[in-house]
Amino acid sequence: MNIIKIGGILLSDFANYDKFKKFLGDFSRPAFVVISAIGKTTRLLQKAAYQAFENNYESAVETIHLIKELHLSIVNRIFGAENDVNTQLNNVFIEIQNLIKGISITRELNNKILDKILAKGEILSSIIVFNYLIKNNFPVSLLNANDYIITDNNFGSANPIIEETKKRLENLEIQNKIYLIAGFYGSTLNGATTTMGYESSNLTAALLASVFDVDSITIITDVDCIYSADPKLIQNPIPVERINSRTAKLLSKFGLKLIHNQMIDVIENKDIILKFTSLDNTLSTLVSNSVQDVSTPIICFNDNIESDITNLSLPIEKPKSFVAIANVNNALLMKITDFLGSRNLSFAMTYSNKSNFLLVFFSQQLASEISQQLHEIIVIN
Numbered sequence: 001m002n003i004i005k006i007g008g009i010l011l012s013d014f015a016n017y018d019k020f021k022k023f024l025g026d027f028s029r030p031a032f033v034v035i036s037a038i039g040k041t042t043r044l045l046q047k048a049a050y051q052a053f054e055n056n057y058e059s060a061v062e063t064i065h066l067i068k069e070l071h072l073s074i075v076n077r078i079f080g081a082e083n084d085v086n087t088q089l090n091n092v093f094i095e096i097q098n099l100i101k102g103i104s105i106t107r108e109l110n111n112k113i114l115d116k117i118l119a120k121g122e123i124l125s126s127i128i129v130f131n132y133l134i135k136n137n138f139p140v141s142l143l144n145a146n147d148y149i150i151t152d153n154n155f156g157s158a159n160p161i162i163e164e165t166k167k168r169l170e171n172l173e174i175q176n177k178i179y180l181i182a183g184f185y186g187s188t189l190n191g192a193t194t195t196m197g198y199e200s201s202n203l204t205a206a207l208l209a210s211v212f213d214v215d216s217i218t219i220i221t222d223v224d225c226i227y228s229a230d231p232k233l234i235q236n237p238i239p240v241e242r243i244n245s246r247t248a249k250l251l252s253k254f255g256l257k258l259i260h261n262q263m264i265d266v267i268e269n270k271d272i273i274l275k276f277t278s279l280d281n282t283l284s285t286l287v288s289n290s291v292q293d294v295s296t297p298i299i300c301f302n303d304n305i306e307s308d309i310t311n312l313s314l315p316i317e318k319p320k321s322f323v324a325i326a327n328v329n330n331a332l333l334m335k336i337t338d339f340l341g342s343r344n345l346s347f348a349m350t351y352s353n354k355s356n357f358l359l360v361f362f363s364q365q366l367a368s369e370i371s372q373q374l375h376e377i378i379v380i381n
Contacts, residue, residue, distance in 0.1 A: 001174075001212050002031035005183060005205040009222040010279065011125050012039035012070070014077045019279040020129075021136050023220065029139070029176050032208045034183040035129050036201040037121030038074070041067055042184075045096070049117050052103040060100050068093050071124055078132055085131045089124060096120050111155035115185065115195045119145075122182035122201070130180050139177035148172075149186030149204060151194045158194035159262070160186065160207055169211045181208075199260045206266040216273040221258060224283035226276050228379045229299040230257070234372055236380055240296050245289040247298075247326045248274075250357050254324035255300030259287070293356075297378050298326040301367035319348070321367035323374065328358045332378050336360075339377055340370075 004027065010016045024033070044067050051060035068089075075085045099117050103109050122145070130142040148168045151158035165186075172179075183201025187193050196203055202219060209217050227237035243251075245264050252259040258276060264287075267274065274287040301323045328336070333351060336358065340347055346363040362370070 001214050002027045002029075003034070003205050003209045003212070003214050003217045004031060004220065005034040005201055005217065006036065006129075006220045007201075007222055008036035008038050008041065008121075008125060010220065011036070011129065012074070014074055016279060017078060017132055020220075021132075021138075023279050023281065024133075024138065024178070027218075029178060030174050032179045032181060032205075032212075033129075034181055034201055034205045034208070035122060035126045036183055038125045038128075039070060041070070041121035041124065042118055045117050045121055046114065048096075048100055049103060049109060049114055052100045053107065053109040055104065055107070057101070057104040060104065061097070064093065064096055064100065067096075067121075067124075071128065075128060078128070079135065085128065088127050088131075092120055092124055092127070112192060115155050115158075116193045118195050119182070119185035119193050122184050126180060126182045133178060133180070139175075141177060141179050143172075143179055143181040145182045145185055145204070146187040146191065146193060148181065149207060151186045151188060151196065153188045153190075153192065153194065155192075155194055157197045158186065158188075160196065160203070160266075161189075162207070162210070162266070164189065165207055166211045169208065196262075197260065199257060200262075202258070203260045203263045203266070206260075206263040206272070209272050210266050210270050213270070214272065216275055217267075218275045218277065219258070220279055221276060222278070224278045224280070226256070226258060226285035226287075226298070228296050229371065229375050233368065234299070234375050237375070238296055238379055239283050240285050240298060241294055242286045242288075242291040243298070243326075244291055244293045245274075245287055246355065247293050247357070248287045250355065251298060251300055251324065251326055254322070254359070255302050256298075293327050295327060295329075297328060297332060299371050299375055299379070300324045301371040303365045303367045317363075319361035319363060321362045321365045323360045323362075323367050323371050325358045325360075325374070325378075326356065328356050328378075333358065335378060336374060339374065 048060040048063040133140045150161045150164040183204035185195045205217050226240050229237045231237045249264040252261040275284050277284040303321045348361045350359045
C-alpha cells in the first residue's frame with residue numbers, strides 16, 4: 001500500500017500531468033492518491049463568496065469565470081476541445097454558482113456555507129486527475145471524501161474523528177488499483193461538508209496512512225524538498241535531508257507551510273515517515289520521530305502577526321513580526337544574539353534548550369529582512 005499526495009500548484013501546469021503519470025508508474029498498487037485544488041482555486045472561491053456577501057454579485061460571477069477558465073484550459077489541452085470532462089466540470093460550476101447566488105440573495109455567509117463552496121476546488125481537480133488516469137489506462141476509483149473523512153462540526157478548521165474515519169475506510173474492499181480521494185475536506189456525521197484548514201490535504205494523507213498501517217507517505221510539492229528557508233522568499237536556501245517530527249511540528253506552528261501540525265499528531269504514534277519531494281524525485285526530505293535532526297538551522301518567519309500566537313509573556317506589547325529558527329545550538333544562539341544586539345532593534349527572544357528552538361519577536365515588521373540576514377550568517381556562513 002502506498003499513500004501519495006500531490007500539490008495543487010503542480011496540477012495547474014499542463015506539463016506536469018505526464019510527469020505525474022510517470023511518477024505514479026514507479027509505485028506499486030494498491031495506492032491512495034490525495035488531490036489538492038488547482039493553483040489559487042481555493043482563494044478565488046473564497047473571494048467569490050465574500051464578493052457575493054458584500055452585494056457584488058457581478059464581480060463574484062467574474063471570479064468564478066476565472067476559475068472555470070483555469071480548469072477548462074487544462075482539460076482542453078489534455079483531452080482536446082471535444083470531451084466529456086468539460087460536462088462533469090460544468091455540473092460542479094453550476095453548483096458553485098447556485099451557492100454564490102444564494103449568498104447574494106440571503107446576504108448570509110458563515111463557515112458552514114463557505115466550507116461547502118471551498119470543497120468544490122478539490123472536487124474539480126479530482127475530476128480532472130481521475131479522467132486523466134483513465135485516459136492513460138490506470139486502474140482507478142474516485143472516492144468521495146464526504147463518505148470517508150469524518151470530522152467534528154468545527155467548520156473552517158474541522159478536526160477529524162479518527163475512529164469513525166477508520167471504520168469507514170476499513171469497509172473498503174481494497175483491490176490492486178489506485179484510489180483517488182480529494183484532500184482538505186470531509187463531512188460531519190450528519191453529512192455536512194467541512195474543511196480542515198490550510199494544507200490539510202496532507203492531513204488527509206496522514207489519516208489514510210494511519211488506517212492502513214503504511215510505512216511512509218510521499219508528498220509531491222512544487223519544490224524539491226524542505227529547505228533551510230522558503231526558497232520563494234529567501235535567497236540560497238540549503239536542502240534539509242531529514243527533520244524529526246517534534247521539530248517539524250514546531251515549525252508548522254510558526255510558518256512551515258508544507259506541514260499541517262495535526263498531520264504530525266496522526267503519524268507520531270505510528271512511526272510513519274513523511275517524504276517531501278518533487279515530480280523529478282531528485283531531492284527529498286524525510287520527516288519522522290525516528291530520525292535525528294540535521295544540524296542545518298531551519299528558518300520560518302511571519303511579517304504580519306494578526307493575533308497572539310503564543311501565551312508567552314513578552315516585554316514587547318503586541319509584536320508585529322517574528323522569526324522562528326530550529327536546530328539552534330548554543331554557539332549559534334550566541335551568534336544570533338550578537339547580531340541582533342548590534343542592530344538598533346526592539347525585540348524579545350525565547351529559547352528552548354531542550355528542543356533547540358528559538359523565537360525572536362519584533363515590534364516592527366522586520367522578519368523578512370532579518371531572516372535573510374540571519375540565514376546568511378548562520379546557514380550560508
